[in-house]
Amino acid sequence: MKVMMQSSSNKTLVGFTRRISLWLGVSVLLGGVAAVLLVLQLTVFAQIVADLAFRHHALEAEVPALGWLVILLVGRALLQWGADIVAAQGSLRLISKLRNELLQHLFHVGPVGMANYTTGETVTVLDAGLEGLEPYFAQYIPRAAMMVVLPFMILATVLHLDGWSFLILACTGPLIPVFMALVGYRAQAIMDRQWTQLLLLGSSFLDALQGMTSLRLFGRAKDAVAAVAGMADEYRCTTMSVMKVAFLTSAVLEFFASLSIALVAVVFGARLLEGKADFQSAFLVLLLAPEYFMPLRAFSASYHARQNATAAMAGISKLFALPAGVVDHTQQPMIEPLLSVNCENISAKYEENRPVLSRVNCTFNRGTVSLITGESGAGKTTLVRLLLGLLSPVAGRIVAKDVHGQIHTHWQSCIGWVPQRPCLIHGTVAENLRLANPQADVECLRNVARQADALSFIEALPQGFDTPIGERGVCLSGGQVQRLALARVLLRDPQVLILDEPTAHLDPETEQRVAAAIARVALDRIVIVIAHRGAIINHARQVLRVHKGQVFSGPHMLEHAA
Numbered sequence: 108m109k110v111m112m113q114s115s116s117n118k119t120l121v122g123f124t125r126r127i128s129l130w131l132g133v134s135v136l137l138g139g140v141a142a143v144l145l146v147l148q149l150t151v152f153a154q155i156v157a158d159l160a161f162r163h164h165a166l167e168a169e170v171p172a173l174g175w176l177v178i179l180l181v182g183r184a185l186l187q188w189g190a191d192i193v194a195a196q197g198s199l200r201l202i203s204k205l206r207n208e209l210l211q212h213l214f215h216v217g218p219v220g221m222a223n224y225t226t227g228e229t230v231t232v233l234d235a236g237l238e239g240l241e242p243y244f245a246q247y248i249p250r251a252a253m254m255v256v257l258p259f260m261i262l263a264t265v266l267h268l269d270g271w272s273f274l275i276l277a278c279t280g281p282l283i284p285v286f287m288a289l290v291g292y293r294a295q296a297i298m299d300r301q302w303t304q305l306l307l308l309g310s311s312f313l314d315a316l317q318g319m320t321s322l323r324l325f326g327r328a329k330d331a332v333a334a335v336a337g338m339a340d341e342y343r344c345t346t347m348s349v350m351k352v353a354f355l356t357s358a359v360l361e362f363f364a365s366l367s368i369a370l371v372a373v374v375f376g377a378r379l380l381e382g383k384a385d386f387q388s389a390f391l392v393l394l395l396a397p398e399y400f401m402p403l404r405a406f407s408a409s410y411h412a413r414q415n416a417t418a419a420m421a422g423i424s425k426l427f428a429l430p431a432g433v434v435d436h437t438q439q440p441m442i443e444p445l446l447s448v449n450c451e452n453i454s455a456k457y458e459e460n461r462p463v464l465s466r467v468n469c470t471f472n473r474g475t476v477s478l479i480t481g482e483s484g485a486g487k488t489t490l491v492r493l494l495l496g497l498l499s500p501v502a503g504r505i506v507a508k509d510v511h512g513q514i515h516t517h518w519q520s521c522i523g524w525v526p527q528r529p530c531l532i533h534g535t536v537a538e539n540l541r542l543a544n545p546q547a548d549v550e551c552l553r554n555v556a557r558q559a560d561a562l563s564f565i566e567a568l569p570q571g572f573d574t575p576i577g578e579r580g581v582c583l584s585g586g587q588v589q590r591l592a593l594a595r596v597l598l599r600d601p602q603v604l605i606l607d608e609p610t611a612h613l614d615p616e617t618e619q620r621v622a623a624a625i626a627r628v629a630l631d632r633i634v635i636v637i638a639h640r641g642a643i644i645n646h647a648r649q650v651l652r653v654h655k656g657q658v659f660s661g662p663h664m665l666e667h668a669a
């Protein structure tokens with residue numbers, strides 16, 4: 108519990124900032140030294156001007172001072188460059204780590220936990236959301252620190268030079284952060300709205316792209332385009348509001364800064380005329396005054412980075428907060444062959460008071476094709492999700508026994524799964540097959556393709572195993588995709604093979620062959636198939652019918668299945 112609380116408290120802007128505190132510390136340190144050099148540089152410059160203009164020194168006499176001025180100038184530029192680079196490096200590393208962590212976390216959350224998130228929303232968080240944090244770490248944090256360091260350094264110098272100027276700067280400086288906090292309060296609401304609109308725009312755009320065929324066939328393509336355009340326009344308007352606030356903030360900042368510098372100039376100028384102040388001090392104070400406001404201006408310019416990051420962070424935290432429900436399939440594979448998988452009194456539900464499965468008992472044996480059947484919405488996929496470890500049972504347990512009678516609770520890394528719509532990547536046939544086993548040689552690929560009855564169609568493709576199949580296998584038929592997915596899963600040599608409607612898209616002849624192939628691979632495996640009809644039924648030695656939250660088994664269920 109304590110670990111969980113700690114890990115969730117780390118998933119905040121403050122928590123993330125701590126993780127790169129060393130980088131940010133070095134950046135602020137370099138920036139701080141650059142600030143010291145700036146004060147020294149202006150002091151030397153004021154002295155050179157006073158020497159040349161009022162003390163009538165020859166230019167040659169000022170050469171050493173000019174040399175120092177150049178050294179200070181170059182040193183400051185290098186230090187500032189270093190400070191920026193270090194902050195950017197730390198920030199980019201953190202963003203890249205966070206992206207990996209979030210992706211890994213989403214893999215552990217699994218499709219059931221992600222059911223309420225659209226792909227577009229998730230992609231926007233992973234992309235624009237995480238990118239939105241970069242300026243916060245690279246600019247906002249160092250500038251916030253410099254807003255404290257440089258003005259205090261300048262105030263200390265000015266106090267040493269002139270009490271009145273110190274008073275003016277000390278009184279006007281704090282007005283700026285106060286004003287910005289007031290403006291920021293309103294701006295945050297606009298930023299949040301902008302972020303929500305970006306999420307909506309991302310998911311609507313992706314939905315429109317994915318549903319392009321259906322939208323065209325329903326004659327709704329124009330409406331979809333208009334809807335996306337409308338959202339884009341709303342997003343534009345909100346972005347303009349954000350910019351308005353930003354311009355307004357800078358305008359007020361400039362006003363305050365100019366007013367206060369003018370006040371310093373007038374007060375010091377008057378005393379200079381009266382002979383109560385010396386030129387060098389007056390000139391130095393006037394040089395320092397704009398630099399006093401510079402970090403405040405830079406901070407204000409990056410203030411929207413904080414607001415943007417706060418808005419993006421809401422989406423990022425939500426994803427990080429999703430409970431990891433999926434079994435870790437990267438665990439060590441089992442060595443002993445499995446004999447059976449037993450569901451013992453398992454119950455499952457997605458929502459409170461809506462149980463999908465109640466106290467289900469069933470066994471799946473090695474060397475047997477077990478058929479799961481039942482009406483739509485009965486809970487077949489839910490049972491398979493429990494077996495796959497994508498959903499945790501609310502009661503009961505699933506255990507596997509090996510051939511020596513030993514019970515295993517962590518056995519899910521031995522499962523192979525072929526869903527109804529297998530996921531194929533944009534690549535060649537061989538690349539898609541090797542997702543299951545990157546080391547597999549061509550002979551292995553041919554072997555599994557033969558077992559899945561896919562070899563003949565693959566060899567008939569223009570470049571055989573090297574033929575690109577397009578995103579999601581668009582260049583293949585539904586039946587070919589199914590067989591390719593079966594071949595791919597066999598490449599992992601799974602001890603338990605689960606297939607969802609594997610013969611749904613096949614012609615009767617191919618269906619017979621694929622069903623026979625499944626029966627063959629079941630000889631030394633536990634094979635579980637969701638199917639309602641077709642040739643696979645003839646190969647099933649066990650039929651389980653899911654009905655009203657219960658699972659009924661027995662040979663008579665074949666009649667229901669058929």
Ligand SMILES: Nc1ncnc2c1ncn2[C@@H]1O[C@H](COP(=O)(O)OP(=O)(O)OP(=O)(O)O)[C@@H](O)[C@H]1O
Nearest residue numbers: 219222457458463482483484485486487488489490
């Ligand atoms: N992620 C989810 N969140 C909430 N309810 C869900 C979720 N997935 C499924 N359900 C509900 O659980 C019940 C069982 O669904 P399940 O997908 O297991 O049925 P099924 O037998 O596989 O149906 P089909 O044959 O149509 O695929 C259904 O009432 C469904 O609405």
